[in-house]
Amino acid sequence: MAREPATTRSTRPALRLFWDSTIGKKAVMAVTGLLFVVFLLAHMAGNLKIFFGAGTFDHYAGWLRTIGEPVLPHAWFLWIQRAVLILALGLHVVAAVQLSARDRKARPVRYAHRPRPRASFATHTMRWGGATLAVFIVWHILDLTAGVVSQDFVADRPFHTVVADFQVWWVNLVYLVALLMLGLHINHGFWSAAQTLGLESASRGRAIKVAGTVLAVVITGGFMIVPIAVMTGWVG
Structure with missing residues (x-):
């Protein structure tokens, strides 16, 4: 395959050159992932307010819609946050898919005398x-944000909505x-x-791996405790 002329490469915008590079896609994935x-840490902390009762949890959910006022209109902060997260998710997923395709393309031939190394569990x-997770995010939005698939969605009573949702065993299973x-x-x-x-x-290296494991345990446990608490009657 003929190499792309240097003049053509140089006329590309720097941002496009960055995105087209492997390290650029990995950097986008890293930044959006962080x-x-x-x-998730902020969202988890907010979710844990459910243990303080319906009044506290519902008040917290209402307060989220007032962030930025009076500079921002009511609930605009949440919509801006959602737009940023959706954009970040799109970049994260597209970069991941393209990197995976690039990796497969770089190793298209199976060796006759030596098996291709197996990908690690990670x-x-x-x-x-x-x-x-991508499918789950869509489900989660339809469930507890839009209320389309919720068991008993009440827009201004998030405590009621969460409890009603997690009292259904298969909903708990999906989340867990x-x-x-x-x-x-x-x-x-x-x-x-x-x-x-x-x-x-x-x-x-070791400290970073330990930090990643601690973050994973804290975030996973912090989110899991809510459906488990509802399912066991601790919250309800």
Whole structure:
């Protein structure tokens, strides 16, 4: 295949050149992944307010819609946040798919005398676990945000909606499985992001892996405790 002339490459915008490069796509995945971790920690902390009762939880949900007022109109902060997260998710998924396709294209031939090395458990988890999470995010929005598939959605009573939802065993199962996938994704993804951004080194490698594992356990456990508490009657 003929090489692309240097003059053509140089006329491309720098942002496009960055996106087209492998390291650029990995950097986008790393930055968006860390953005999701920050969001998940804040979201988890808010969810745990459900243990303080319906009044506190509903008040917290209402307060989220007032962030930014009077500079921003009512609930605009949430919509801006959602737009940023959707854009970040789109970039994250597209970069992941393109990198996976690029990896397969680079190794198109199976060796006759030597089997192709098997992908690690972490690599498999990042691929099919990521696909599972993408489907779950759509479900979660339709369930507890839009109320389309919710068991008993009441817009101004989030405590009631969450409790009604998690009293159904199969809804709990969907959430718990997705959260386990999330934990595995964070555990490996945090280390991968640190490596991509140049933060990983021989001296910090173990600390970064431990930090990723702790983050994964805290976020997964923090989210899982809510459906488990509702299912066991601790919250309700």
